[in-house]
Each structure stands twice: as structure tokens, then as C-alpha cells.
Amino acid sequence: xxxxxxxxxxxxxxxxxxxxxxxxxxxxxxxxxxxxxxxxxxxxxxxxxxxxxxxxxxxxxxxxxxxxxxxxxxxxxxxxxxxxxxxxxxxxxxxxxxxxxxxxxxxxxxxxxxxxxxxxxxxxxxxxxxxxxxxxxxxxxxxxxxxxxxxxxxxxxxxxxxxxxxxxxxxxxxxxxxxxxxxxxxxxxxxxxxxxxxxxxxxxxxxxxxxxxxxxxxxxxxxxxxxxxxxxxxxxxxxxxxxxxxxxxxxxxxxxxxxxxxxxxxxxxxxxxxxxxxxxxxxxxxxxxxxxxxxxxxxxxxxxxxxxxxxxxxxxxxxxxxxxxxxxxxxxxxxxxxxxxxxxxxxxxxxxxxxxxxxxxxxxxxxxxxxxxxxxxxxxxxxxxxxxxxxxxxxxxxxxxxxxxxxxx
Numbered sequence: 001x002x003x004x005x006x007x008x009x010x011x012x013x014x015x016x017x018x019x020x021x022x023x024x025x026x027x028x029x030x031x032x033x034x035x036x037x038x039x040x041x042x043x044x045x046x047x048x049x050x051x052x053x054x055x056x057x058x059x060x061x062x063x064x065x066x067x068x069x070x071x072x073x074x075x076x077x078x079x080x081x082x083x084x085x086x087x088x089x090x091x092x093x094x095x096x097x098x099x100x101x102x103x104x105x106x107x108x109x110x111x112x113x114x115x116x117x118x119x120x121x122x123x124x125x126x127x128x129x130x131x132x133x134x135x136x137x138x139x140x141x142x143x144x145x146x147x148x149x150x151x152x153x154x155x156x157x158x159x160x161x162x163x164x165x166x167x168x169x170x171x172x173x174x175x176x177x178x179x180x181x182x183x184x185x186x187x188x189x190x191x192x193x194x195x196x197x198x199x200x201x202x203x204x205x206x207x208x209x210x211x212x213x214x215x216x217x218x219x220x221x222x223x224x225x226x227x228x229x230x231x232x233x234x235x236x237x238x239x240x241x242x243x244x245x246x247x248x249x250x251x252x253x254x255x256x257x258x259x260x261x262x263x264x265x266x267x268x269x270x271x272x273x274x275x276x277x278x279x280x281x282x283x284x285x286x287x288x289x290x291x292x293x294x295x296x297x298x299x300x301x302x303x304x305x306x307x308x309x310x311x312x313x314x315x316x317x318x319x320x321x322x323x324x325x326x327x328x329x330x331x332x333x334x335x336x337x338x339x340x341x342x343x344x345x346x347x348x349x350x351x352x353x354x355x356x357x358x359x360x361x362x363x364x365x366x367x368x369x370x371x372x373x374x375x376x377x378x379x380x381x382x383x384x385x386x387x388x389x390x391x392x393x394x395x396x397x398x399x400x401x402x403x404x405x406x407x408x409x
Contacts, residue, residue, distance in 0.1 A: 030049070145164070161178075
């Protein structure tokens with residue numbers, strides 16, 4: 001990248017040396033000289049030459065073009081405020097210019113590229129007020145949608161994507177708008193609509209640059225809805241389709257991890273363990289490794305293999321102490337002890353102070369789980385739901401019901 005930049009600068013310098021004798025040879029020659037620099041991507045030098053051109057020939061028919069190209073050079077150099085200033089100066093100095101729409105579009109895209117999306121929306125709304133060409137309207141609608149999307153206003157973004165999809169179905173933004181609309185559904189947690197749109201997109205535009213992401217998110221939408229069997233099929237198809245693509249390595253890893261979770265949720269423990277073991281053996285990133293290790297422990301716990309489960313949970317804690325699942329692993333060890341009746345070990349893990357009689361009534365169990373600290377809030381809610389209601393003290397029934405609703409949400 002740096003070498004390419006240096007080569008362009010060398011080309012610009014050679015052009016400057018070879019053509020500079022024509023730089024003051026006349027109006028057209030000066031403009032042509034600056035334009036050649038621009039075409040060779042020597043934007044900084046071209047910008048200076050266009051500026052000199054305007055100073056020498058303020059009444060030239062090419063003066064407005066020169067001002068526009070000064071702005072374009074600034075845009076290419078990512079000097080966005082300078083670009084906006086020059087686009088606006090063009091509108092002030094040449095109010096009747098045929099480049100009016102170009103200048104408005106330049107202002108809008110400059111706002112957009114520097115992440116000032118509210119200003120970009122206003123800029124593209126000004127473009128829409130004067131634009132008549134379908135391609136300009138479609139492009140502006142799409143980027144307004146993208147701006148709202150970047151602001152987190154997904155519902156509003158979807159309205160603009162819909163306009164592109166319904167009114168400009170032949171535009172080059174059509175596919176992008178369709179994909180982005182699917183994303184808005186996903187972010188709004190409308191997973192059914194997200195799945196239908198994104199899976200349809202993948203089939204309609206298999207070669208689109210967003211097709212892999214669309215396929216993955218379609219499968220993820222099924223996963224979010226708890227449709228484990230269907231999600232398993234979608235993730236499996238995704239892996240098979242993109243396994244050989246080196247650019248999709250992380251997505252393949254994520255899909256395989258999800259595939260393991262789908263197997264687990266369907267109680268297909270052998271298949272789940274195989275997927276998570278493969279991820280461990282391949283030595284993927286530490287976050288995935290920690291979670292894969294944790295799920296192997298969960299599988300063993302589900303299979304009531306207490307000693308092996310505790311061993312695997314402890315590996316999570318020892319190997320990945322800072323991971324997001326290390327606390328879950330500690331809880332898992334505690335639960336294995338609890339289910340095995342090892343009450344002293346269970347108490348020590350959670351630092352519980354409640355009295356634990358030998359017959360261990362469910363009322364006391366509820367009191368102990370209620371004493372867990374804030375990081376284990378979800379665990380408390382889980383057990384408030386799972387402890388048998390008839391055995392629970394009457395004063396706790398209302399609280400347990402409330403917690404049950406909370407965790408289900």
C-alpha cells in the first residue's frame with residue numbers, strides 16, 4: 001500500500017517535470033495538466049494545480065469543474081471538512097452550474113464517510129429534492145438507510161431500504177438494500193422475518209459479497225428462535241459451502257461452534273462433543289477454546305459423568321481464568337457437587353453461610369440459592385423456577401414465580 005502511494009507520487013513528479021513547461025502555456029493546457037495529475041491519483045499535487053488554475057482563469061468555463069475536482073481531491077485524501085468547504089464554495093461561486101447535483105452529493109458523502117450520519121441524512125435529503133435520475137435517487141435512499149442503521153435507528157433504516165427494494169428493484173443498490181433489510185430484522189429481534197429474507201437473499205445472490213454473512217445470519221436466526229434441528233441443517237450447509245474459502249475462517253469456526261450447540265440442545269451429546277473437541281484440537285482463538293472446553297464439561301455433566309465433568313470444568317478455570325465462562329465453570333462444579341449430594345463442597349464453592357441439615361430440605365436449598373451474589377443472579381432465578389413448588393415455603397412462591405418469568409424472558 002505504501003509502495004503504491006510512493007509510485008504514484010513519483011509518477012506525479014515525473015509528469016510535473018515533463019509537462020510543467022506547458023503549465024502556463026494557456027488555459028486549456030493548464031487544465032489538462034491538472035486533470036492528468038488527478039487521473040494519476042496524485043491528488044495533493046492536482047489539488048494545488050486546480051487551485052492555481054482558478055486563480056489564473058476565474059472566468060474560465062472550466063473553473064467550476066476545477067473547484068469540483070479540488071473537492072474531489074480532498075475527499076480522496078480523506079480531508080472531509082476541506083472537501084465539504086469546496087463543494088459548498090462551488091455552489092456559492094457558480095450558482096447556475098450544471099455541477100450543482102454533484103456538489104450536493106459530494107457534501108453528503110463527505111459527511112457519511114467521516115461518520116457524521118445525521119448530517120449525511122440531511123445532505124442526501126437535499127440531493128433527493130433535486131435528483132431525477134433513478135440511479136441517484138436509489139443511491140441516496142440506500143445511504144440514508146445506512147446512516148439510520150449506523151445511528152441504531154433500525155426501524156427507520158428499514159423504511160428506506162424498503163423504498164429501494166419496492167421502487168428501484170433494478171438498481172445496483174437493490175441487493176445491498178435487501179441484505180441490509182434482513183439485518184434490520186435481525187437487530188430488531190424479528191428473527192422469523194430475518195431468516196426468510198436472508199435465506200432468500202443467499203439463494204438469489206449467491207455470488208454477492210454479503211452472501212456468506214447472509215447465510216450465517218439466516219442460520220443464526222433459526223438458532224435464536226430455538227429451532228435447533230433447522231439451525232443444525234443451515235449451519236451444516238454453511239460450513240460445507242464455505243469450508244474451502246480462506247476468507248471465511250472465523251465464520252466457519254463460529255458456525256461449527258453453533259453446530260455443536262445445536263447438537264447439545266437436541267441431546268445429541270456424542271455429535272456435540274465431537275464438534276467442540278475438533279475446535280479444541282485445531283487451537284482456534286482463546287475465546288472459542290474456552291467456550292468449547294466449557295461445553296465439553298456441560299456435556300459430561302448432562303451425561304452424569306461427575307468426575308470427568310468436574311475435571312473439564314476445572315480446566316476452563318485453570319486455562320482460561322479471564323474468560324467469560326470461567327464463572328460458569330465454577331458454578332458447573334458446584335452443581336455437580338450439589339447433584340451428587342456433596343453439600344459441603346457445594347457450600348464452599350459459593351461461600352454459602354446458610355444452615356445445611358443432613359436431610360437438606362428444599363426450603364433451605366431455596367434460601368441458599370437466594371444468597372448467591374449478583375454475578376449469579378441468573379443462577380438464582382433458574383433455581384427459583386426449578387425447585388419443586390409444593391416443597392417451597394409459601395412465602396417464597398410469589399418470588400419464585402416472578403424469577404421464573406424473568407429468566408424465561
